[in-house]
Amino acid sequence: MPRTLDKQARKAQLAEAVWDVITDLGIAAVSVRSVADRAGVVVGSLRHVFPTRTDLVTFSAELMVQRVQQRLAATERTDDPRVDAVEQLRHLLPLTEQTRVEFEVTIALIAESVAEPALTEIRDVAHADLSRLCTELAERLTGRPRDENTERAGRRLHALVDGLAMQLLHQADEVDGEWAVAMVREEVDNLYRTRELGEH
Amino acid sequence: MPRTLDKQARKAQLAEAVWDVITDLGIAAVSVRSVADRAGVVVGSLRHVFPTRTDLVTFSAELMVQRVQQRLAATERTDDPRVDAVEQLRHLLPLTEQTRVEFEVTIALIAESVAEPALTEIRDVAHADLSRLCTELAERLTGRPRDENTERAGRRLHALVDGLAMQLLHQADEVDGEWAVAMVREEVDNLYRTRELGEH
DNA sequence: GCCGCACTAGCACGAGTGTGCTAGAAAGGG
DNA sequence: CCCTTTCTAGCACACTCGTGCTAGTGCGGC
Numbered sequence: 001m002p003r004t005l006d007k008q009a010r011k012a013q014l015a016e017a018v019w020d021v022i023t024d025l026g027i028a029a030v031s032v033r034s035v036a037d038r039a040g041v042v043v044g045s046l047r048h049v050f051p052t053r054t055d056l057v058t059f060s061a062e063l064m065v066q067r068v069q070q071r072l073a074a075t076e077r078t079d080d081p082r083v084d085a086v087e088q089l090r091h092l093l094p095l096t097e098q099t100r101v102e103f104e105v106t107i108a109l110i111a112e113s114v115a116e117p118a119l120t121e122i123r124d125v126a127h128a129d130l131s132r133l134c135t136e137l138a139e140r141l142t143g144r145p146r147d148e149n150t151e152r153a154g155r156r157l158h159a160l161v162d163g164l165a166m167q168l169l170h171q172a173d174e175v176d177g178e179w180a181v182a183m184v185r186e187e188v189d190n191l192y193r194t195r196e197l198g199e200h
Numbered sequence: 201m202p203r204t205l206d207k208q209a210r211k212a213q214l215a216e217a218v219w220d221v222i223t224d225l226g227i228a229a230v231s232v233r234s235v236a237d238r239a240g241v242v243v244g245s246l247r248h249v250f251p252t253r254t255d256l257v258t259f260s261a262e263l264m265v266q267r268v269q270q271r272l273a274a275t276e277r278t279d280d281p282r283v284d285a286v287e288q289l290r291h292l293l294p295l296t297e298q299t300r301v302e303f304e305v306t307i308a309l310i311a312e313s314v315a316e317p318a319l320t321e322i323r324d325v326a327h328a329d330l331s332r333l334c335t336e337l338a339e340r341l342t343g344r345p346r347d348e349n350t351e352r353a354g355r356r357l358h359a360l361v362d363g364l365a366m367q368l369l370h371q372a373d374e375v376d377g378e379w380a381v382a383m384v385r386e387e388v389d390n391l392y393r394t395r396e397l398g399e400h
Numbered sequence: 401g402c403c404g405c406a407c408t409a410g411c412a413c414g415a416g417t418g419t420g421c422t423a424g425a426a427a428g429g430g
Numbered sequence: 431c432c433c434t435t436t437c438t439a440g441c442a443c444a445c446t447c448g449t450g451c452t453a454g455t456g457c458g459g460c
Contacts, residue, residue, distance in 0.1 A: 004435090005436085005437075025314065026313075026316075028227070028228055028312065028315055031418080032419085033417080033418095044438055045438055045439080052419075053418065110311070111312070112226060114308075116226075156360075158367065159363030159383070163363030163364075166359070167362070170323075170327045179355075204406065231447060231448080232449085233447080242409055242410075244410065251449090253447090
């Protein structure tokens with residue numbers, strides 16, 4: 001086998017360049033040339049890994065979803081389901097530089113998905129996963145099996161987190177966003193309280 | 201004065217063509233040519249009204265915000281603040297073809313605003329207006345003057361509506377979305393209940 | 401009538417786009 | 431050593447883009 005490079009690392013490097021361009025110049029500025037420049041690579045090399053622009057942007061979308069899910073899975077568990085829930089949901093809010101980038105990129109990809117069918121599927125899967133997570137959290141918090149109540153609670157939690165994310169995006173970077181976390185905690189505590197009600 | 205056309209109507213016609221293109225092909229496909237084609241007008245005519253692309257898209261953003269606010273203002277009042285609140289908030293959810301278009305366009309404009317500073321301002325103003333509406337609704341529902349409690353309730357309401365909108369967008373067109381309205385109603389009823397608590 | 405301006409129609413240019421293609425460089429296996 | 435395969439580098443083509451510009455067209459006012 002002749003000279004071979006770490007293809008996964010190269011792909012990740014290019015995907016990160018895509019995110020850079022999106023946050024700096026917007027999704028419209030994402031072209032094979034701009035991304036190659038940003039990654040410090042010539043167009044030919046980029047196209048050796050991603051033959052078309054669609055390949056490039058769909059991969060960066062997939063990697064983004066994957067990264068978020070890894071982070072979600074990596075939050076360690078405690079014996080208090082409330083703490084766990086808040087800790088996981090916190091990772092979905094644009095509170096840090098990283099999560100802020102993630103959210104901006106997500107918005108851009110949603111906007112682009114009208115023209116790029118492959119993105120629609122990625123987005124749908126990610127959304128369904130998030131929805132499932134929220135429902136599971138609701139089950140764990142209330143201590144009840146899945147029924148229409150826990151499902152509704154899960155959807156509500158999901159909506160709250162998405163809406164708070166939207167609001168944090170409109171808020172300047174330096175302003176503190178812990179009020180949003182407090183609001184999530186409140187919702188989580190409310191769900192937990194119904195469990196205590198049932199146990200009594 | 202030589203031959204003169206209704207400039208406002210022409211601008212609106214072109215703005216609607218912009219929305220059409222966004223929902224069909226995505227924001228990336230919005231060009232002076234595609235929009236002129238969609239509106240059944242030659243590029244020269246479009247450019248007589250909107251000299252640059254930026255003028256075109258900022259105006260369509262402004263018109264969109266204006267339309268939504270007109271509809272909000274046009275919802276007639278009853279003597280029950282709960283009914284009023286739900287009726288107004290319903291207009292912010294992508295439940296009909298029209299509101300669905302509005303939401304998709306909003307997403308597209310958010311994505312584009314990274315590259316187009318004028319859009320950022322429009323978006324910020326619209327978001328602040330919506331935030332104010334939600335706070336006012338919270339005040340009216342609880343029957344309390346503005347304080348940190350009603351403000352938090354307003355933010356919560358706002359987040360819920362935005363999040364539900366996001367979820368409805370991911371839901372196929374034909375599926376019923378009244379569950380989201382029910383969730384809004386639930387939240388509104390909860391706020392109203394704290395008023396009864398205070399009155400007792 | 402006919403003058404003047406709002407409007408229509410479209411050409412032209414330079415820049416940027418995605419992608420097909422080819423030629424060279426580099427590195428591991430024989 | 432050389433040979434094969436991966437990767438790099440870049441040219442070329444057809445196309446779209448925004449915008450500057452000019453020539454025509456038709457209507458309202460005099």
